[in-house]
Amino acid sequence: MNDTAATSPTHQPQPTGGSNIARRRRTLTTLGWAVGIPVVGTLAGFLTQYPYGLWVGVIVVLIVVAATAIVVGSSWHRAGVATLACATGLALPLFAGPTLYEVWAKRLGTPADAVVLDTGQEVNGKGTELDVCTVIDTSGTRYELGERQNCHGQFEQGQHVTVFKDPLGLLDPWVQETADRGVGTVSLPISAGLFLVTGASILYAGQRRRP
Numbered sequence: 001m002n003d004t005a006a007t008s009p010t011h012q013p014q015p016t017g018g019s020n021i022a023r024r025r026r027t028l029t030t031l032g033w034a035v036g037i038p039v040v041g042t043l044a045g046f047l048t049q050y051p052y053g054l055w056v057g058v059i060v061v062l063i064v065v066a067a068t069a070i071v072v073g074s075s076w077h078r079a080g081v082a083t084l085a086c087a088t089g090l091a092l093p094l095f096a097g098p099t100l101y102e103v104w105a106k107r108l109g110t111p112a113d114a115v116v117l118d119t120g121q122e123v124n125g126k127g128t129e130l131d132v133c134t135v136i137d138t139s140g141t142r143y144e145l146g147e148r149q150n151c152h153g154q155f156e157q158g159q160h161v162t163v164f165k166d167p168l169g170l171l172d173p174w175v176q177e178t179a180d181r182g183v184g185t186v187s188l189p190i191s192a193g194l195f196l197v198t199g200a201s202i203l204y205a206g207q208r209r210r211p
Contacts, residue, residue: 030206033071038198040064041089042191045097046104049148050170061093072202077210085201088194096191098148099183105174106181109164112137114175116159119151135175137163143173150175 041064048057065086073082114137121129133151136142143163145151149172155161163173164181 026206026209030203033206034199034203037064037068037085037089037202038092038195041092041198042096042100042195045093045095046100048093048097049101051172057093057097061090065090068202072205075209076205078205078208081201081205085198085205088198088201092191092194092198095187095194099187099191101148101171102150102174102187103183105164105166105171106183108167109174110167111162111164111179111181112139112173114138114143114161114163116155116157116161117142118157119153119155121153122146133175135161135163143175145172145175149173 041061044057044060044064046057047053047060050057068085068089069082072085073079076082114135116133116135118134120132122132123129130147131151131153132144132146133155134142134144143149154177155175159177161175161177162179163175165173
């Protein structure tokens with residue numbers, strides 16, 4: 001008498017078309033969040049560099065952080081990863097905004113020779129003293145610049161400097177000692193690292209969601 005149970009091939013359940021579609025949809029959704037969150041956070045940081053974009057940028061950053069907490073922490077049930085993603089996502093605009101400002105002005109802006117007319121400090125609404133400087137370029141245009149424009153008290157009155165004018169004419173020019181278009185060696189790697197950590201943590205959480 002043959003033992004059919006021993007000789008019959010074992011049939012493993014094969015994934016159905018529906019499960020493959022669901023898996024692909026989940027992967028695409030995860031990639032969307034992993035790319036979208038750091039991109040929007042970076043753009044929000046750049047938005048804060050505009051004269052009237054500060055509060056709009058701050059609101060966008062808070063929305064991005066809240067969305068990260070809800071999706072990663074509540075929907076995907078990865079609380080630890082959500083904490084990391086929110087922390088790096090909050091720090092990202094602080095570094096990426098000024099870095100993008102510098103890259104935008106120095107790589108795409110128009111350089112012009114200028115002279116420092118005056119330097120000093122002013123007190124903002126919170127009582128914090130901020131460095132400011134007044135420069136004038138060869139066309140006779142005066143600019144009142146602050147720390148966002150790289151005026152940190154390093155200039156002296158009468159010093160020759162270079163200003164990089166915003167190609168769109170919306171941002172104040174970036175000022176520095178030379179016409180070098182190179183970007184700072186510290187802010188760019190930090191911004192890139194925060195961008196990658198934010199995206200990678202969201203990608204990890206999305207691929208390992210908990211029920």
